[in-house]
Amino acid sequence: MNTFTVQPGGTLSGVARVPGDKSISHRSIMLGALAEGETRVSGFLEGADCLATLEAFRAMGVPIERKGPGEVVIQGQGLHGLQEPDGPLDMGNSGTAMRLLCGVLAGQAFDSELIGDESLTRRPMRRVTDPLARMGAQIETSEAGTPPLRIRGGAPLRGTDHVLQVASAQVKSAILLAGLWAEGKTCVTEPAPTRDHTERMLNGFGCVVTRDGPKACVTGGGRLQASSVDVPADISSAAFFLVGASIATGSQMRLAHVGINPTRTGVIDILRLMGADIRVENQREAGGEPVADIEVHAAPLKGIEIPTELVPLAIDEFPAIFVAAACAEGETVLTGAEELRVKESDRIQVMADGLQALGVQCTVQPDGIRIQGGEGFSGGEVDSHGDHRIAMSFAMAGLRSSAPIRIRDCANVATSFPGFVDLARTAGLALEAA
Structure with a gap:
């Protein structure tokens, strides 16, 4: 076609x-995998982008079953239960998956690599990797700041108070997700409102996201509890x-x-x-x-x-x-x-x-x-x-x-x-x- x-x-x-919804489908797999217990998702978008996210978490040891059209069951492994994948995680064409996963993988104990198709390999990633580096993450990009991204595990993360220069839900989400593993509080202030699916879903999985006008904050060291997601x-x-x-x-x-x-x-x-x-x-x-x-x-x-x-x-x-x-x-x-x-x-x-x-x-x-x-x-x-x-x-x-x-x-x-x-x-x- x-x-x-x-x-x-x-x-x-x-x-x-x-x-x-593609944005919510991506996040349902990510947070379901990082939660403790069984998460059931209905209405999941079975497009190539979201399936790349699903397969990435399967490659990191998360049991995920597709029960029927749009029906997915995830056996969450908790914030510290992901396993090192056998090879690079291929995000295909999905910038959302790569940028958000960058935040997740920054907090893991193992090394990882994110790759994508020709289009994704041209897309800028320093807008995510730079603020994550200020939290302590160790991430390598190409000289042009594009994928592949190589993330060194075991780097201790510390909370940050980051002010976005350009409104971006993907950057905001990556920082907040990394904040789940960071010491102390992680905050993001955005210059204009962007989609808030990450904040809503984190609250639904038991992680309190506090808001003060344009600033959203999470505190590290908590846990996520399984939930049901209707996309x-x-x-x-x-x-x-x-x-x-x-x-x-x-x-x-x-x-x-x-x-x-x-x-x-x-x-x-x-x-x-x-x-x-x-x-x-x-x-x-x-x-x-x-x-x-x-x-x-x-x-x-x-x-x-x-x-x-x-x-x-x-x-x-x-x-x-x-x-x-x-x-x-x-x-x-x-x-x-x-x-x-x-x-x-x-x-x-x-x-x-x-x-x-x-x-x-x-x-x-x-x-x-x-x-x-x-x-x-x-x-x-x-x-x-x-x-x-x-x-x-x-x-x-x-x-x-x-x-x-x-x-x-x-x-x-x-x-x-x-x-x-x-x-x-x-x-x-x-x-x-x-």
């Missing part, structure tokens, strides 16, 4: 449940259908059991500012996370200046938002989004190249982009550069295209959204994969 071809036009309709549907995966149904005349979709953690709902806020008709209904809680059913109807969109305070709350959804901007009346301006340049691809440049290839005028800036909206897309060919979110975003562009769109290098869609092609077809997208 390396190439997508989308025929122009169509509408989206029906009720769908997208796969489980909601991933709002990042729902975002493609929120955009698709918004831009395709006559569309109406309902997305079920979607996580609406307030640190993740920037995509809804931004699309509503653009004029989208999105309704959040049946709000409830599942496994400590707020969830809801989301209904979206097609609506005329207008270009906006995206508020900078919403940028960290929608950082993974911007490729889809860019597609909405191309279909909006007027200009959409994004600033303050440097983080997009160090994702699975340089998402600002790669999206700009694709938009321009499909007839959309845009101007790249160091920390964002200006997109001139209009009638939609002219059709053509784009390269996703192996970035799953780029591929799925341009698939939705077909709904407002005047000619077929061909998207290359789509195999990594399986990392976050197995079953995307079938679900998109069922909803009404004329999508073929080869």
Whole structure:
């Protein structure tokens, strides 16, 4: 499934449940493995990224069973029960897995090595390894600060009070996880709110995370107790259908059991500012996370200046938002989004190249982009550069295209959204994969 071809036009309709939240799925395996007792996970995302995390903990001696679709049972080994793996731990395409595991492995008694695919091997890791080194961790990177990461075991960790220069949930989480093995208190202060799944889940596993405004703290020397985790549907995966149904005349979709953690709902806020008709209904809680059913109807969109305070709350959804901007009346301006340049691809440049290839005028800036909206897309060919979110975003562009769109290098869609092609077809997208 390396190439997508989308025929122009169509509408989206029906009720769908997208796969489980990737961020929560990663953390459920990690904390379940480090807890004492049996943890049961439902709704687990069985994509390549999360399965890489699962296999890494199996390689460190944690018994993990997959009981059925989305059902995982973990026999936790406690904070000091992991075993030295026989070889490097391969994180595939997952920056989340590598960065968070870096924090976990910094506290172990054994040496370890983290490797990844070609894309992951280009991604910066010093933003994690430098603050961990200040805690006492011994971690080697390449000269460029990229993987592979070699972590020397047995290094005593000490608590820290770290102030993030760039809002990043992955860096925050890695430091807090390392704090479980550190002497004293470990605190992270962030410049803007980022997803707080790690803090919520640590509390659910019996580790008290204290908050004082933008500062989150844990105290080392404790224990984690097994828990049950109900993983909601991933709002990042729902975002493609929120955009698709918004831009395709006559569309109406309902997305079920979607996580609406307030640190993740920037995509809804931004699309509503653009004029989208999105309704959040049946709000409830599942496994400590707020969830809801989301209904979206097609609506005329207008270009906006995206508020900078919403940028960290929608950082993974911007490729889809860019597609909405191309279909909006007027200009959409994004600033303050440097983080997009160090994702699975340089998402600002790669999206700009694709938009321009499909007839959309845009101007790249160091920390964002200006997109001139209009009638939609002219059709053509784009390269996703192996970035799953780029591929799925341009698939939705077909709904407002005047000619077929061909998207290359789509195999990594399986990392976050197995079953995307079938679900998109069922909803009404004329999508073929080869």
